[in-house]
Amino acid sequence: MNDETTLSFEDAFKRLEEIVARLEAGDLSLDESLALYEQGQQLARHCSQLLDAAELRVQQLNEDGSLSPLYE
Numbered sequence: 001m002n003d004e005t006t007l008s009f010e011d012a013f014k015r016l017e018e019i020v021a022r023l024e025a026g027d028l029s030l031d032e033s034l035a036l037y038e039q040g041q042q043l044a045r046h047c048s049q050l051l052d053a054a055e056l057r058v059q060q061l062n063e064d065g066s067l068s069p070l071y072e
Helices: 008-026 030-064
Strands: none
Touching: 008 030
């Protein structure tokens, strides 16, 4: 599997959706399920970090006056 930290948000989210679908299918062994669950957790953390970084960038742009506030 690719290193999760190098995936774009879109690629990581797509992979996470694939993992969820495989886990929901219920046709995996316990070891396979655990391995996929672990990968899913790593991907979820990576997606969360990317979203946090994007939110910070938007906030910084808002402070510079470059964009209108998203939340009022």
